Amino acid sequence: MTNLCFFTPNNMKELRQCLSMADESTRFIAGGTDLVIKLRKSSNKHWKLIDLSGMTELKYIKEDENFIRIGACTTFANIASDPVIKRYGRCLSLAASEVGSVQIRNRATIAGNIANASPAADSLAPLSMLGAKALLMDRQGNKTVCGIDSLISGVGKNNLDVGQIILEVFFPANKDVVSSFVKLGSRKKVSISRLNIALAAEYSNGDQKLKNVNVAVGAVGPGPMSAAKSASLLDGRNISKEVIESFSESLAQEVEEAIKGRSSMPYKRKAVMGLGKDLLDDLLSYISALEREECYDR
Template sequence: MYVSEIDMLSPHSLLECLYLLENDKASFRLLAGGTDAVVRMKEGKWQHDCWLNLNNIDELKFIAIEKDEIHIGPLATHSEIISSPLLQDHADVLVQASREVGAAQMQNMGTIGGNIGTASPAGDTIPALFALGASIELTSITGKRQVSAEDFFIGPGKTVAFPNEIITKISFKIRGKHDIGIFQKLGPRKAQSISIVNVAISLSMKEGTKECLGGRIAFGSVGPTVLRAKKCEAMLSLGELSNDMISNISSVAWKEVMPISDIRASASYRRDMASALLERGLYRLMKRWADNERKPL
């Protein structure tokens, strides 16, 4: 199969797209930014009867706030996420993750919906969505349903979405005044999108102290899906996030992640780097928190 030998339909509305998915017997693959598509087809993967190009569906292109929630359309590009003042203020961990999605050309083309739908354990935005407690809206011709980001992914390249469903919205609560987040990534080079290990951290801090009231920690590239480090999270509120406490938390991460060895890194190396990235991320967050606390009102 040559990459050029493909059939493609380009619906102009969500309704048209849903009717195609519901009523046509063809095997469809949804195409958003398409940054992974050519590579996967050259590898002999993603061979479908027809591609559905979503880029003409303006209904899926938005970044908005409604009451106490942020809503992002699946066709929002990584560049749009990076440049959004709304997300800079309320979802810094997602902005930082989008900055790490390859080079500028990939950020301009790639979409958050595509990153989610590809369901790679190394997808950079996915740990950030775990850290934000995000939910994913799936829509079919018969209705909508909400799935938490943590329940959405069931294996490498596999999700709970049915063939007749499409991602229509990503949502998460507006962060609190004392919430801070960070995304850390280890990759072979900056322009390459595949992470060897990545981690997203979100903390809720107690004003005027180094005490953490709770938080979320999510690792990518250390298991078949993105992994919530719940043992590490449980330690966040045991006392002040001192240097010793941060060191103890990061050492638990070494045992909690479940990486494999592959062509990019050994399992042992990934464990070491997961621990190191978490430690560095927590140190950086505490420095930022201390710097903000010292700022004059």
């Protein structure tokens, strides 16, 4: 018989009380899109579930002191449609709009996507490119800040301590940053990433060149893979057809090196070249719309 303890905190005081009782059998649930599947497969029949869905204090998107702050229980549907995210973290907005189905986007939360630590998680590469960090709270109520990349320890594994929770995700509100995200899914509907790429860079109309370019490829390892060599080919240069070709070929080489020996390598090596071109095509279209002061929604 399954022994299930279910806690439903509605405010921070109640949440801290629940965290103080947390142990190895404790799990957090908000959207439940990942956890419910894991619980069904688990042989453990004794669980303590802390339901965060009633925590309105953890559902927000706001610009505050030069940072964009996203509450842990904010859904991907809200992230995808929010104008602040579209302006300062476009790659995250695009990724959020492609998470699962409409139903999943209405339930799945950003903190859950991070903590689940799936290599195919759509939010990880964009968050990495935006320099995002997480605000954490432990069982004693102590708060710390951790880089998003540092939270992932392996496939389906994170570095959160027992009873430690993500309260907020935040990244710099840099008006000069432009970004993009593209994804190749395993099927046309409810698409799970087989490969995704996020790019963020600084851009100004004055010199019309990308600066401080960062690129990450997702779904090739436990966490996003930095494609620094490929990014350097775009830094400070006009994005010509020749540059796009060089960038795409470089991406293919970096992916090949990262997953050498895997059966999926030939497919992903070829696929990432097409995705790289799609990424830059989208970014250039977005920049062109910015220069014309027009709206560009992909």
